[in-house]
Amino acid sequence: MELLIQDVLWQGRRVDVAIAEGVFTAIEPAGTLEPTPSTTCLSGRHFLLRSPFYNTHTHHAMTLLRGAGEDLPLMAWLNQRIWPREARLTSELVAAGTRLAIVESLHSGCVAFNDMYFHQPAILRVAQEMGVRARVGLMVMNQVSDHIENEAALALRPTLPKTLNLCLAPHALYTTTTEQLCAMARQSEELGLPIHIHAAETLAECEIARERFHAATPVRYLDACGLLKSDTILAHCCHVTDDDLALMAQRGVTVAHCPQSNQKLGSGTFPWAKARAAGVKVTVATDGAASNNSLSMIAEVKAAALSAKLGASSPEAVTLAEVDEAATTVAARALGFANAGEIAVGREADCILVDLRLPAFAAGNNPDADFIYAADSSCVDTVICAGRIVMQNKVVPNEAAILAEAREAAAWLRKESV
Ligand SMILES: [Zn+2]
Incomplete structure:
Protein backbone atom coordinates (compact mmCIF):
# COMPACT_ATOMS: atom_id res chain seq x y z
CA MET A 1 0.00 0.00 0.00
CA GLU A 2 1.25 3.47 -0.89
CA LEU A 3 -1.02 5.59 1.25
CA LEU A 4 -2.84 4.83 4.51
CA ILE A 5 -5.37 7.20 6.08
CA GLN A 6 -5.68 6.09 9.69
CA ASP A 7 -8.61 6.52 12.08
CA VAL A 8 -10.73 8.84 9.90
CA LEU A 9 -14.46 9.54 10.31
CA TRP A 10 -16.43 8.14 7.37
CA GLN A 11 -20.16 7.57 7.23
CA GLY A 12 -20.49 7.77 11.00
CA ARG A 13 -17.67 5.37 11.90
CA ARG A 14 -13.89 5.43 12.30
CA VAL A 15 -11.98 3.59 9.59
CA ASP A 16 -8.52 3.02 8.08
CA VAL A 17 -8.37 3.53 4.31
CA ALA A 18 -5.63 2.04 2.12
CA ILE A 19 -4.75 3.32 -1.35
CA ALA A 20 -2.44 1.70 -3.92
CA GLU A 21 -1.92 2.29 -7.64
CA GLY A 22 -4.55 5.00 -7.65
CA VAL A 23 -7.41 2.95 -6.20
CA PHE A 24 -8.92 2.28 -2.77
CA THR A 25 -7.65 -1.17 -1.79
CA ALA A 26 -9.13 -1.54 1.72
CA ILE A 27 -11.54 0.21 4.07
CA GLU A 28 -11.49 -1.42 7.49
CA PRO A 29 -12.33 -0.50 11.11
CA ALA A 30 -9.80 1.96 12.58
CA GLY A 31 -6.69 0.32 14.00
CA THR A 32 -6.80 -2.77 11.81
CA LEU A 33 -4.67 -1.85 8.75
CA GLU A 34 -0.89 -1.94 9.18
CA PRO A 35 1.40 0.24 7.04
CA THR A 36 4.42 -1.23 5.25
CA PRO A 37 7.81 0.55 5.52
CA SER A 38 7.16 2.42 2.27
CA THR A 39 3.59 3.53 3.13
CA THR A 40 2.84 7.24 3.58
CA CYS A 41 0.54 7.50 6.62
CA LEU A 42 -1.95 10.32 7.15
CA SER A 43 -3.63 10.68 10.51
CA GLY A 44 -7.39 11.03 10.05
CA ARG A 45 -8.04 11.67 13.72
CA HIS A 46 -9.37 15.22 13.28
CA PHE A 47 -10.88 14.67 9.86
CA LEU A 48 -14.02 13.65 8.00
CA LEU A 49 -13.40 11.58 4.86
CA ARG A 50 -15.57 12.48 1.86
CA SER A 51 -15.76 12.13 -1.88
CA PRO A 52 -14.54 15.28 -3.59
CA LEU A 335 -17.36 13.62 -17.04
CA GLY A 336 -16.30 10.16 -18.17
CA PHE A 337 -14.67 9.13 -14.87
CA ALA A 338 -17.03 6.23 -14.35
CA ASN A 339 -14.88 4.47 -11.77
CA ALA A 340 -14.42 7.59 -9.61
CA GLY A 341 -16.83 9.65 -7.51
CA GLU A 342 -17.38 7.10 -4.76
CA ILE A 343 -15.32 5.89 -1.80
CA ALA A 344 -15.34 2.10 -2.12
CA VAL A 345 -12.77 -0.67 -2.56
CA GLY A 346 -11.78 -0.95 -6.22
CA ARG A 347 -12.83 2.61 -7.06
CA GLU A 348 -10.30 5.23 -8.18
CA ALA A 349 -8.98 6.94 -5.08
CA ASP A 350 -10.40 10.46 -5.06
CA CYS A 351 -11.15 11.81 -1.58
CA ILE A 352 -10.83 14.78 0.73
CA LEU A 353 -10.09 15.22 4.44
CA VAL A 354 -12.26 17.85 6.12
CA ASP A 355 -11.06 19.56 9.31
CA LEU A 356 -13.59 18.78 12.06
CA ARG A 357 -11.86 21.14 14.53
CA LEU A 358 -13.58 24.17 12.96
CA PRO A 359 -16.67 25.80 14.55
CA ALA A 360 -19.08 24.56 11.85
CA PHE A 361 -18.45 20.96 12.94
CA ALA A 362 -18.46 21.43 16.73
CA ALA A 363 -22.02 20.20 17.30
CA GLY A 364 -21.33 17.15 15.17
CA ASN A 365 -24.94 16.10 14.62
CA ASN A 366 -24.44 15.57 10.89
CA PRO A 367 -20.87 16.28 9.67
CA ASP A 368 -21.81 15.89 5.97
CA ALA A 369 -24.60 18.48 6.39
CA ASP A 370 -22.17 20.71 8.29
CA PHE A 371 -19.74 20.49 5.38
CA ILE A 372 -22.28 21.56 2.74
CA TYR A 373 -24.50 23.94 4.70
CA ALA A 374 -22.27 25.46 7.39
CA ALA A 375 -18.62 25.27 6.35
CA ASP A 376 -16.51 26.98 3.69
CA SER A 377 -13.28 26.23 1.82
CA SER A 378 -11.19 26.79 4.96
CA CYS A 379 -12.26 23.36 6.21
CA VAL A 380 -10.67 21.29 3.42
CA ASP A 381 -7.27 20.10 4.66
CA THR A 382 -6.17 17.44 2.18
CA VAL A 383 -7.23 16.49 -1.35
CA ILE A 384 -6.33 13.20 -3.01
CA CYS A 385 -6.96 12.67 -6.74
CA ALA A 386 -6.40 9.28 -8.38
CA GLY A 387 -4.34 8.23 -5.37
CA ARG A 388 -2.06 11.25 -5.40
CA ILE A 389 -2.02 13.98 -2.72
CA VAL A 390 -2.68 17.24 -4.60
CA MET A 391 -3.29 19.48 -1.57
CA GLN A 392 -2.10 18.94 2.00
CA ASN A 393 -2.26 21.00 5.22
CA LYS A 394 -4.54 23.43 3.31
CA VAL A 395 -1.84 24.33 0.78
CA VAL A 396 -1.50 23.42 -2.90
CA PRO A 397 2.13 22.88 -4.06
CA ASN A 398 3.54 26.17 -5.47
CA GLU A 399 0.43 28.03 -4.33
CA ALA A 400 2.20 31.34 -3.59
CA ALA A 401 3.93 31.32 -6.99
CA ILE A 402 0.63 30.48 -8.75
CA LEU A 403 -1.11 33.44 -7.07
CA ALA A 404 1.77 35.80 -7.92
CA GLU A 405 1.68 34.69 -11.56
CA ALA A 406 -2.11 35.17 -11.72
CA ARG A 407 -1.88 38.70 -10.23
CA GLU A 408 0.62 39.67 -12.89
CA ALA A 409 -1.42 38.08 -15.71
CA ALA A 410 -4.65 39.82 -14.62
CA ALA A 411 -2.85 43.17 -14.34
CA TRP A 412 -1.57 42.78 -17.89
CA LEU A 413 -5.05 42.01 -19.21
CA ARG A 414 -6.51 44.95 -17.28
CA LYS A 415 -4.12 47.44 -18.92
CA GLU A 416 -5.83 49.43 -21.68
CA SER A 417 -9.11 47.57 -21.09
CA VAL A 418 -12.41 49.24 -20.21
ZN1 LIG B 1 -20.64 29.07 -18.99
Whole structure:
Protein backbone atom coordinates (compact mmCIF):
# COMPACT_ATOMS: atom_id res chain seq x y z
CA MET A 1 0.00 0.00 0.00
CA GLU A 2 1.25 3.47 -0.89
CA LEU A 3 -1.02 5.59 1.25
CA LEU A 4 -2.84 4.83 4.51
CA ILE A 5 -5.37 7.20 6.08
CA GLN A 6 -5.68 6.09 9.69
CA ASP A 7 -8.61 6.52 12.08
CA VAL A 8 -10.73 8.84 9.90
CA LEU A 9 -14.46 9.54 10.31
CA TRP A 10 -16.43 8.14 7.37
CA GLN A 11 -20.16 7.57 7.23
CA GLY A 12 -20.49 7.77 11.00
CA ARG A 13 -17.67 5.37 11.90
CA ARG A 14 -13.89 5.43 12.30
CA VAL A 15 -11.98 3.59 9.59
CA ASP A 16 -8.52 3.02 8.08
CA VAL A 17 -8.37 3.53 4.31
CA ALA A 18 -5.63 2.04 2.12
CA ILE A 19 -4.75 3.32 -1.35
CA ALA A 20 -2.44 1.70 -3.92
CA GLU A 21 -1.92 2.29 -7.64
CA GLY A 22 -4.55 5.00 -7.65
CA VAL A 23 -7.41 2.95 -6.20
CA PHE A 24 -8.92 2.28 -2.77
CA THR A 25 -7.65 -1.17 -1.79
CA ALA A 26 -9.13 -1.54 1.72
CA ILE A 27 -11.54 0.21 4.07
CA GLU A 28 -11.49 -1.42 7.49
CA PRO A 29 -12.33 -0.50 11.11
CA ALA A 30 -9.80 1.96 12.58
CA GLY A 31 -6.69 0.32 14.00
CA THR A 32 -6.80 -2.77 11.81
CA LEU A 33 -4.67 -1.85 8.75
CA GLU A 34 -0.89 -1.94 9.18
CA PRO A 35 1.40 0.24 7.04
CA THR A 36 4.42 -1.23 5.25
CA PRO A 37 7.81 0.55 5.52
CA SER A 38 7.16 2.42 2.27
CA THR A 39 3.59 3.53 3.13
CA THR A 40 2.84 7.24 3.58
CA CYS A 41 0.54 7.50 6.62
CA LEU A 42 -1.95 10.32 7.15
CA SER A 43 -3.63 10.68 10.51
CA GLY A 44 -7.39 11.03 10.05
CA ARG A 45 -8.04 11.67 13.72
CA HIS A 46 -9.37 15.22 13.28
CA PHE A 47 -10.88 14.67 9.86
CA LEU A 48 -14.02 13.65 8.00
CA LEU A 49 -13.40 11.58 4.86
CA ARG A 50 -15.57 12.48 1.86
CA SER A 51 -15.76 12.13 -1.88
CA PRO A 52 -14.54 15.28 -3.59
CA PHE A 53 -16.68 17.36 -5.94
CA TYR A 54 -16.59 17.24 -9.77
CA ASN A 55 -17.42 20.58 -11.41
CA THR A 56 -19.34 20.01 -14.67
CA HIS A 57 -19.25 23.48 -16.28
CA THR A 58 -16.32 25.88 -16.09
CA HIS A 59 -14.32 28.52 -17.94
CA HIS A 60 -11.38 28.24 -15.59
CA ALA A 61 -9.03 30.90 -16.95
CA MET A 62 -11.77 33.49 -16.47
CA THR A 63 -10.38 33.83 -12.94
CA LEU A 64 -8.24 36.56 -14.56
CA LEU A 65 -11.43 38.43 -15.59
CA ARG A 66 -13.12 38.17 -12.20
CA GLY A 67 -14.83 41.43 -11.28
CA ALA A 68 -14.67 42.87 -14.80
CA GLY A 69 -18.15 44.11 -15.69
CA GLU A 70 -20.31 43.69 -12.64
CA ASP A 71 -24.08 44.17 -12.85
CA LEU A 72 -24.40 44.02 -16.66
CA PRO A 73 -26.88 41.87 -18.64
CA LEU A 74 -25.31 38.76 -20.21
CA MET A 75 -25.00 40.02 -23.80
CA ALA A 76 -23.71 43.48 -22.78
CA TRP A 77 -21.29 41.83 -20.35
CA LEU A 78 -19.93 39.54 -23.09
CA ASN A 79 -19.78 42.23 -25.79
CA GLN A 80 -18.43 45.12 -23.73
CA ARG A 81 -16.27 43.56 -21.06
CA ILE A 82 -15.42 39.94 -21.66
CA TRP A 83 -14.84 39.46 -25.38
CA PRO A 84 -12.55 42.54 -25.77
CA ARG A 85 -10.34 41.21 -22.96
CA GLU A 86 -10.45 37.65 -24.24
CA ALA A 87 -9.25 38.91 -27.61
CA ARG A 88 -5.89 39.62 -25.89
CA LEU A 89 -5.48 36.19 -24.29
CA THR A 90 -2.38 34.08 -24.85
CA SER A 91 -1.59 30.49 -24.03
CA GLU A 92 0.51 31.66 -21.04
CA LEU A 93 -2.31 33.80 -19.65
CA VAL A 94 -4.77 30.91 -19.96
CA ALA A 95 -2.28 28.66 -18.13
CA ALA A 96 -1.93 31.24 -15.32
CA GLY A 97 -5.70 31.69 -14.96
CA THR A 98 -6.32 27.95 -15.02
CA ARG A 99 -3.72 27.32 -12.31
CA LEU A 100 -5.41 29.90 -10.10
CA ALA A 101 -8.82 28.28 -10.72
CA ILE A 102 -7.46 24.84 -9.85
CA VAL A 103 -5.99 26.18 -6.59
CA GLU A 104 -9.37 27.65 -5.63
CA SER A 105 -11.20 24.49 -6.67
CA LEU A 106 -8.91 22.25 -4.66
CA HIS A 107 -9.47 24.40 -1.58
CA SER A 108 -13.20 23.74 -1.92
CA GLY A 109 -12.62 20.00 -2.24
CA CYS A 110 -13.07 19.73 -6.01
CA VAL A 111 -10.83 17.49 -8.16
CA ALA A 112 -12.32 17.82 -11.65
CA PHE A 113 -13.52 20.45 -14.09
CA ASN A 114 -15.32 20.48 -17.44
CA ASP A 115 -13.70 23.38 -19.24
CA MET A 116 -14.91 25.37 -22.19
CA TYR A 117 -12.13 27.80 -22.99
CA PHE A 118 -9.35 28.82 -25.36
CA HIS A 119 -5.76 27.60 -25.81
CA GLN A 120 -6.87 24.11 -24.79
CA PRO A 121 -3.40 22.46 -24.84
CA ALA A 122 -2.37 24.85 -22.05
CA ILE A 123 -5.42 23.79 -19.99
CA LEU A 124 -4.59 20.10 -20.47
CA ARG A 125 -0.95 20.69 -19.54
CA VAL A 126 -1.79 22.60 -16.35
CA ALA A 127 -4.41 20.04 -15.23
CA GLN A 128 -1.87 17.25 -15.70
CA GLU A 129 0.88 19.16 -13.86
CA MET A 130 -1.40 19.84 -10.88
CA GLY A 131 -2.73 16.26 -10.81
CA VAL A 132 -6.43 17.00 -11.22
CA ARG A 133 -9.04 15.59 -13.58
CA ALA A 134 -10.36 17.60 -16.50
CA ARG A 135 -12.53 17.34 -19.56
CA VAL A 136 -11.50 19.96 -22.10
CA GLY A 137 -13.76 21.06 -24.93
CA LEU A 138 -12.93 21.55 -28.61
CA MET A 139 -14.78 24.80 -29.18
CA VAL A 140 -16.88 26.37 -31.87
CA MET A 141 -17.69 30.03 -31.36
CA ASN A 142 -17.81 32.84 -33.89
CA GLN A 143 -16.39 35.40 -31.45
CA VAL A 144 -12.72 35.66 -30.33
CA SER A 145 -12.14 32.45 -32.23
CA ASP A 146 -8.44 33.17 -32.91
CA HIS A 147 -7.56 31.51 -29.62
CA ILE A 148 -9.25 28.19 -30.33
CA GLU A 149 -6.71 25.37 -30.66
CA ASN A 150 -8.94 22.40 -31.44
CA GLU A 151 -6.54 20.56 -33.71
CA ALA A 152 -3.62 20.84 -31.30
CA ALA A 153 -5.83 19.55 -28.46
CA LEU A 154 -7.10 16.67 -30.59
CA ALA A 155 -3.52 15.74 -31.50
CA LEU A 156 -2.79 15.30 -27.78
CA ARG A 157 -5.69 12.86 -27.34
CA PRO A 158 -3.63 9.63 -27.63
CA THR A 159 -1.15 10.92 -25.04
CA LEU A 160 -3.66 11.93 -22.35
CA PRO A 161 -3.63 10.12 -18.98
CA LYS A 162 -6.93 8.61 -17.84
CA THR A 163 -7.56 11.66 -15.64
CA LEU A 164 -7.96 13.85 -18.75
CA ASN A 165 -10.37 13.61 -21.68
CA LEU A 166 -11.82 15.73 -24.47
CA CYS A 167 -15.28 16.67 -25.65
CA LEU A 168 -16.84 18.91 -28.29
CA ALA A 169 -17.94 22.24 -26.83
CA PRO A 170 -19.83 24.48 -29.23
CA HIS A 171 -20.34 27.63 -27.10
CA ALA A 172 -24.08 28.26 -27.45
CA LEU A 173 -26.81 28.57 -30.07
CA TYR A 174 -26.36 32.36 -30.19
CA THR A 175 -22.62 32.20 -31.05
CA THR A 176 -22.82 29.47 -33.71
CA THR A 177 -24.72 28.62 -36.89
CA THR A 178 -27.03 25.66 -37.51
CA GLU A 179 -24.48 24.25 -39.95
CA GLN A 180 -21.76 24.40 -37.30
CA LEU A 181 -23.90 22.65 -34.69
CA CYS A 182 -24.97 19.92 -37.11
CA ALA A 183 -21.31 19.43 -38.07
CA MET A 184 -20.43 19.10 -34.37
CA ALA A 185 -23.10 16.42 -33.95
CA ARG A 186 -21.57 14.46 -36.85
CA GLN A 187 -18.05 14.95 -35.51
CA SER A 188 -19.20 13.74 -32.11
CA GLU A 189 -20.19 10.41 -33.70
CA GLU A 190 -17.04 10.16 -35.83
CA LEU A 191 -14.60 10.94 -33.04
CA GLY A 192 -16.53 9.37 -30.16
CA LEU A 193 -16.47 12.65 -28.23
CA PRO A 194 -19.36 13.86 -26.05
CA ILE A 195 -21.00 17.30 -26.31
CA HIS A 196 -20.89 20.18 -23.80
CA ILE A 197 -22.88 23.35 -24.56
CA HIS A 198 -24.66 26.27 -22.86
CA ALA A 199 -28.41 25.73 -23.17
CA ALA A 200 -31.54 27.71 -22.28
CA GLU A 201 -29.57 30.02 -20.02
CA THR A 202 -31.53 33.25 -20.55
CA LEU A 203 -34.86 34.41 -21.94
CA ALA A 204 -32.89 36.27 -24.64
CA GLU A 205 -31.53 32.91 -25.80
CA CYS A 206 -35.09 31.51 -26.00
CA GLU A 207 -36.05 34.46 -28.17
CA ILE A 208 -33.06 33.86 -30.49
CA ALA A 209 -34.09 30.18 -30.77
CA ARG A 210 -37.57 31.26 -31.86
CA GLU A 211 -36.73 34.19 -34.11
CA ARG A 212 -33.41 33.22 -35.70
CA PHE A 213 -33.87 29.44 -35.80
CA HIS A 214 -37.70 29.09 -35.74
CA ALA A 215 -37.52 26.56 -32.90
CA ALA A 216 -39.99 26.29 -30.02
CA THR A 217 -37.22 26.25 -27.40
CA PRO A 218 -33.40 26.14 -27.23
CA VAL A 219 -33.55 22.48 -26.14
CA ARG A 220 -35.74 21.57 -29.14
CA TYR A 221 -33.34 23.40 -31.46
CA LEU A 222 -30.24 21.65 -30.06
CA ASP A 223 -32.03 18.32 -30.42
CA ALA A 224 -32.90 19.10 -34.03
CA CYS A 225 -29.17 19.72 -34.61
CA GLY A 226 -28.47 16.24 -33.19
CA LEU A 227 -26.69 17.39 -30.05
CA LEU A 228 -28.81 15.76 -27.34
CA LYS A 229 -27.25 12.39 -26.56
CA SER A 230 -26.72 10.20 -23.50
CA ASP A 231 -23.30 11.72 -22.76
CA THR A 232 -24.24 15.36 -23.54
CA ILE A 233 -23.86 18.01 -20.82
CA LEU A 234 -26.19 21.01 -21.05
CA ALA A 235 -25.12 23.96 -18.90
CA HIS A 236 -27.71 26.13 -17.09
CA CYS A 237 -31.13 25.00 -18.46
CA CYS A 238 -32.98 27.77 -16.60
CA HIS A 239 -35.70 28.02 -19.23
CA VAL A 240 -36.88 24.51 -19.95
CA THR A 241 -40.49 23.48 -20.48
CA ASP A 242 -42.06 20.23 -19.27
CA ASP A 243 -41.74 18.95 -22.85
CA ASP A 244 -38.03 19.90 -22.87
CA LEU A 245 -37.47 17.98 -19.61
CA ALA A 246 -39.24 14.91 -20.99
CA LEU A 247 -37.07 15.06 -24.11
CA MET A 248 -33.89 15.58 -22.07
CA ALA A 249 -34.75 12.53 -19.95
CA GLN A 250 -35.48 10.48 -23.06
CA ARG A 251 -32.15 11.42 -24.62
CA GLY A 252 -30.33 10.81 -21.33
CA VAL A 253 -28.53 14.19 -21.19
CA THR A 254 -27.01 15.60 -18.00
CA VAL A 255 -27.64 19.13 -16.74
CA ALA A 256 -24.79 21.20 -15.31
CA HIS A 257 -26.80 23.32 -12.88
CA CYS A 258 -25.05 26.65 -12.15
CA PRO A 259 -27.21 28.23 -9.43
CA GLN A 260 -24.93 31.11 -8.38
CA SER A 261 -24.14 32.24 -11.93
CA ASN A 262 -27.86 32.03 -12.77
CA GLN A 263 -28.76 34.09 -9.72
CA LYS A 264 -26.02 36.66 -10.14
CA LEU A 265 -26.80 37.27 -13.82
CA GLY A 266 -30.53 37.11 -13.11
CA SER A 267 -30.79 34.40 -15.77
CA GLY A 268 -33.46 32.25 -14.17
CA THR A 269 -33.94 29.19 -11.98
CA PHE A 270 -33.30 25.64 -13.08
CA PRO A 271 -36.32 23.57 -11.94
CA TRP A 272 -34.46 20.77 -10.15
CA ALA A 273 -37.49 19.08 -8.57
CA LYS A 274 -39.33 18.97 -11.90
CA ALA A 275 -36.21 17.72 -13.68
CA ARG A 276 -35.79 14.91 -11.18
CA ALA A 277 -39.45 13.97 -11.49
CA ALA A 278 -38.93 13.81 -15.28
CA GLY A 279 -35.86 11.57 -14.80
CA VAL A 280 -33.18 14.06 -15.93
CA LYS A 281 -29.64 13.61 -14.56
CA VAL A 282 -28.47 16.70 -12.64
CA THR A 283 -24.99 17.82 -11.57
CA VAL A 284 -23.68 21.07 -10.06
CA ALA A 285 -21.21 23.57 -11.53
CA THR A 286 -19.73 26.96 -10.80
CA ASP A 287 -19.54 28.39 -14.35
CA GLY A 288 -16.64 30.84 -14.81
CA ALA A 289 -15.25 33.14 -12.13
CA ALA A 290 -16.25 36.22 -14.12
CA SER A 291 -19.94 35.42 -13.68
CA ASN A 292 -20.14 33.67 -10.29
CA ASN A 293 -17.61 34.95 -8.95
CA SER A 294 -16.62 32.14 -6.61
CA LEU A 295 -15.21 28.79 -7.65
CA SER A 296 -16.12 27.19 -4.34
CA MET A 297 -18.02 24.00 -5.01
CA ILE A 298 -19.08 23.92 -1.34
CA ALA A 299 -20.88 27.24 -1.83
CA GLU A 300 -22.27 26.08 -5.17
CA VAL A 301 -23.75 22.86 -3.81
CA LYS A 302 -25.38 24.79 -0.98
CA ALA A 303 -26.78 27.28 -3.49
CA ALA A 304 -28.08 24.41 -5.64
CA ALA A 305 -29.96 22.95 -2.71
CA LEU A 306 -31.33 26.34 -1.66
CA SER A 307 -32.47 27.30 -5.15
CA ALA A 308 -34.21 23.92 -5.59
CA LYS A 309 -35.99 24.27 -2.25
CA LEU A 310 -36.97 27.89 -2.87
CA GLY A 311 -37.98 27.21 -6.49
CA ALA A 312 -40.32 24.41 -5.41
CA SER A 313 -41.40 26.18 -2.18
CA SER A 314 -40.54 23.00 -0.30
CA PRO A 315 -37.65 21.88 1.93
CA GLU A 316 -38.23 18.37 0.55
CA ALA A 317 -37.55 19.44 -3.06
CA VAL A 318 -34.01 18.06 -2.87
CA THR A 319 -32.40 16.08 -0.06
CA LEU A 320 -28.87 16.47 1.26
CA ALA A 321 -28.02 13.01 -0.06
CA GLU A 322 -29.34 13.87 -3.54
CA VAL A 323 -27.45 17.15 -3.89
CA ASP A 324 -24.31 15.47 -2.54
CA GLU A 325 -24.61 12.58 -5.02
CA ALA A 326 -25.28 15.03 -7.89
CA ALA A 327 -22.00 16.86 -7.25
CA THR A 328 -19.94 13.69 -6.69
CA THR A 329 -20.99 10.33 -8.16
CA VAL A 330 -23.33 11.59 -10.89
CA ALA A 331 -20.89 14.31 -11.93
CA ALA A 332 -17.85 12.00 -12.05
CA ARG A 333 -19.79 9.66 -14.34
CA ALA A 334 -20.98 12.54 -16.54
CA LEU A 335 -17.36 13.62 -17.04
CA GLY A 336 -16.30 10.16 -18.17
CA PHE A 337 -14.67 9.13 -14.87
CA ALA A 338 -17.03 6.23 -14.35
CA ASN A 339 -14.88 4.47 -11.77
CA ALA A 340 -14.42 7.59 -9.61
CA GLY A 341 -16.83 9.65 -7.51
CA GLU A 342 -17.38 7.10 -4.76
CA ILE A 343 -15.32 5.89 -1.80
CA ALA A 344 -15.34 2.10 -2.12
CA VAL A 345 -12.77 -0.67 -2.56
CA GLY A 346 -11.78 -0.95 -6.22
CA ARG A 347 -12.83 2.61 -7.06
CA GLU A 348 -10.30 5.23 -8.18
CA ALA A 349 -8.98 6.94 -5.08
CA ASP A 350 -10.40 10.46 -5.06
CA CYS A 351 -11.15 11.81 -1.58
CA ILE A 352 -10.83 14.78 0.73
CA LEU A 353 -10.09 15.22 4.44
CA VAL A 354 -12.26 17.85 6.12
CA ASP A 355 -11.06 19.56 9.31
CA LEU A 356 -13.59 18.78 12.06
CA ARG A 357 -11.86 21.14 14.53
CA LEU A 358 -13.58 24.17 12.96
CA PRO A 359 -16.67 25.80 14.55
CA ALA A 360 -19.08 24.56 11.85
CA PHE A 361 -18.45 20.96 12.94
CA ALA A 362 -18.46 21.43 16.73
CA ALA A 363 -22.02 20.20 17.30
CA GLY A 364 -21.33 17.15 15.17
CA ASN A 365 -24.94 16.10 14.62
CA ASN A 366 -24.44 15.57 10.89
CA PRO A 367 -20.87 16.28 9.67
CA ASP A 368 -21.81 15.89 5.97
CA ALA A 369 -24.60 18.48 6.39
CA ASP A 370 -22.17 20.71 8.29
CA PHE A 371 -19.74 20.49 5.38
CA ILE A 372 -22.28 21.56 2.74
CA TYR A 373 -24.50 23.94 4.70
CA ALA A 374 -22.27 25.46 7.39
CA ALA A 375 -18.62 25.27 6.35
CA ASP A 376 -16.51 26.98 3.69
CA SER A 377 -13.28 26.23 1.82
CA SER A 378 -11.19 26.79 4.96
CA CYS A 379 -12.26 23.36 6.21
CA VAL A 380 -10.67 21.29 3.42
CA ASP A 381 -7.27 20.10 4.66
CA THR A 382 -6.17 17.44 2.18
CA VAL A 383 -7.23 16.49 -1.35
CA ILE A 384 -6.33 13.20 -3.01
CA CYS A 385 -6.96 12.67 -6.74
CA ALA A 386 -6.40 9.28 -8.38
CA GLY A 387 -4.34 8.23 -5.37
CA ARG A 388 -2.06 11.25 -5.40
CA ILE A 389 -2.02 13.98 -2.72
CA VAL A 390 -2.68 17.24 -4.60
CA MET A 391 -3.29 19.48 -1.57
CA GLN A 392 -2.10 18.94 2.00
CA ASN A 393 -2.26 21.00 5.22
CA LYS A 394 -4.54 23.43 3.31
CA VAL A 395 -1.84 24.33 0.78
CA VAL A 396 -1.50 23.42 -2.90
CA PRO A 397 2.13 22.88 -4.06
CA ASN A 398 3.54 26.17 -5.47
CA GLU A 399 0.43 28.03 -4.33
CA ALA A 400 2.20 31.34 -3.59
CA ALA A 401 3.93 31.32 -6.99
CA ILE A 402 0.63 30.48 -8.75
CA LEU A 403 -1.11 33.44 -7.07
CA ALA A 404 1.77 35.80 -7.92
CA GLU A 405 1.68 34.69 -11.56
CA ALA A 406 -2.11 35.17 -11.72
CA ARG A 407 -1.88 38.70 -10.23
CA GLU A 408 0.62 39.67 -12.89
CA ALA A 409 -1.42 38.08 -15.71
CA ALA A 410 -4.65 39.82 -14.62
CA ALA A 411 -2.85 43.17 -14.34
CA TRP A 412 -1.57 42.78 -17.89
CA LEU A 413 -5.05 42.01 -19.21
CA ARG A 414 -6.51 44.95 -17.28
CA LYS A 415 -4.12 47.44 -18.92
CA GLU A 416 -5.83 49.43 -21.68
CA SER A 417 -9.11 47.57 -21.09
CA VAL A 418 -12.41 49.24 -20.21
ZN1 LIG B 1 -20.64 29.07 -18.99
